[in-house]
Amino acid sequence: MKFPKKTVDDLSDLKGKKALVRVDFNVPLDDDGQVGDTTRLEAAVPTISRLLEAGAIPVLMSHLGRPGGKVVEEYRLAPVAAPLAELLDCEVRTADDTVGESARQMVSELETGQVGLLENLRFQSGEKDNDSEFASQLAEFGDLFVSDAFGTAHRAHASMTGVPEHLRPAVGGYLLKSEFEKLTEARDNPERPFVALLGGAKISDKLPVIEHFLEKADVVLVGGAMAYTFAVARGGEVGASMVEPDFIDEARRILENRDNYRGELVLPVDNVVMNTDSEELETRVTKTDEIADGWEGMDIGPRTLEMFLTRMRVAKMVFWNGPFGAFDYAPEFAQGTVKIAEELAGLDARVIVGGGDSASAVKNAGFADDFYHVSTGGGASLELVRGEELPGIEILDDLE
Numbered sequence: 017m018k019f020p021k022k023t024v025d026d027l028s029d030l031k032g033k034k035a036l037v038r039v040d041f042n043v044p045l046d047d048d049g050q051v052g053d054t055t056r057l058e059a060a061v062p063t064i065s066r067l068l069e070a071g072a073i074p075v076l077m078s079h080l081g082r083p084g085g086k087v088v089e090e091y092r093l094a095p096v097a098a099p100l101a102e103l104l105d106c107e108v109r110t111a112d113d114t115v116g117e118s119a120r121q122m123v124s125e126l127e128t129g130q131v132g133l134l135e136n137l138r139f140q141s142g143e144k145d146n147d148s149e150f151a152s153q154l155a156e157f158g159d160l161f162v163s164d165a166f167g168t169a170h171r172a173h174a175s176m177t178g179v180p181e182h183l184r185p186a187v188g189g190y191l192l193k194s195e196f197e198k199l200t201e202a203r204d205n206p207e208r209p210f211v212a213l214l215g216g217a218k219i220s221d222k223l224p225v226i227e228h229f230l231e232k233a234d235v236v237l238v239g240g241a242m243a244y245t246f247a248v249a250r251g252g253e254v255g256a257s258m259v260e261p262d263f264i265d266e267a268r269r270i271l272e273n274r275d276n277y278r279g280e281l282v283l284p285v286d287n288v289v290m291n292t293d294s295e296e297l298e299t300r301v302t303k304t305d306e307i308a309d310g311w312e313g314m315d316i317g318p319r320t321l322e323m324f325l326t327r328m329r330v331a332k333m334v335f336w337n338g339p340f341g342a343f344d345y346a347p348e349f350a351q352g353t354v355k356i357a358e359e360l361a362g363l364d365a366r367v368i369v370g371g372g373d374s375a376s377a378v379k380n381a382g383f384a385d386d387f388y389h390v391s392t393g394g395g396a397s398l399e400l401v402r403g404e405e406l407p408g409i410e411i412l413d414d415l416e
């Protein structure tokens with residue numbers, strides 16, 4: 017679906033104007049407090065560069081982590097400034113606070129060719145509360161508003177939906193537009209056969225997504241920890257595997273209804289399991305419904321992998337969310353996810369990957385460039401593909 021909102025390309029006369037830009041720089045930091053993965057910074061560069069080229073002065077704002085409305089030293093945005101300056105090839109000036117004296121001074125001193133970066137938005141409780149006073153203080157910093165924070169577009173926070181109540185024009189950036197247009201392909205008119213791959217940990221987050229894809233896709237392959245809740249629902253024994261008891265009934269309902277969906281539901285038949293009573297890493301392969309006490313399912317097994325690979329090969333479009341095993345726990349449990357990524361990379365199909373951990377699994381395995389789209393959004397991408405409106409997009413100026 018074409019992006020229904022105005023973008024930075026619809027703006028004119030930007031020379032000397034301050035552009036207040038909401039970005040999603042919620043990046044992982046390593047043990048030294050440095051940016052561990054610059055994907056989200058790189059993704060914001062085209063919009064910021066375009067503003068700079070047009071003579072505007074970008075004032076950037078983002079959250080980092082969940083500091084809970086107060087200053088938490090390790091969540092300062094300062095580590096972002098150096099890698100960002102390198103990517104943009106310009107000076108990035110920071111402030112010690114979000115809307116206080118330091119921020120006001122920094123913004124007032126900014127010159128053409130420089131970029132400003134406010135301190136973490138979530139150091140202020142007004143951000144999550146969407147407080148109007150806080151939003152209006154932020155709005156003071158710009159002559160216009162640009163949102164390029166796709167990863168946060170599902171949050172109705174002050175910097176996302178509050179600021180545009182006080183500041184227009186309010187337009188989208190290139191990342192927001194491209195994420196929207198690519199992800200809605202998987203939502204609205206997927207090429208068929210359309211195969212959905214759903215893994216990851218939390219069935220509570222993913223169950224509505226499973227059902228959405230059972231209604232929309234031709235094949236739905238379910239892996240990851242979610243599969244054990246399904247196994248329990250059909251009477252299997254899953255040992256120490258991760259199960260969400262509150263969702264067993266819901267999983268049972270889906271299983272009982274499985275013939276009525278458009279898509280075929282395919283669940284794992286075997287797993288790589290780990291002995292939770294052993295100090296050393298001890299693994300074996302077991303049938304999914306027969307995992308012994310003290311053993312935990314950590315990856316899909318070889319028979320399941322073959323079954324999944326066979327189903328995937330026919331696909332013309334793929335949507336993938338959630339790794340198929342605990343790839344980040346030990347390399348032994350990354351096998352399923354990596355083999356699936358490798359297969360997808362060689363497929364003549366449009367492959368869209370959504371989800372934070374899924375994207376990093378694909379990047380770690382070295383396949384990110386082979387895919388049609390790897391989303392920078394986790395929750396936002398899932399909400400969009402299952403048909404929810406994203407408040408951070410809705411609020412922007414409509415196309416005339």
Ligand code: ADP
Binds near residue numbers: 345375394
């Ligand atoms: P995404 O961020 O892509 O939406 P999730 O956050 O839902 O994905 O899931 C990622 C997490 O799921 C990873 O930390 C991974 O270790 C975990 N995971 C996947 N499969 C299993 C499993 N079988 N057992 C335990 N954890 C798993």
Ligand code: 3PG
Binds near residue numbers: 040081168372394
């Ligand atoms: C994300 O990383 O998914 C976004 O930056 C949103 O962060 P949040 O889940 O803390 O709101």
Ligand code: MG
Binds near residue numbers: 371372373394
């Ligand atoms: Mg995750």
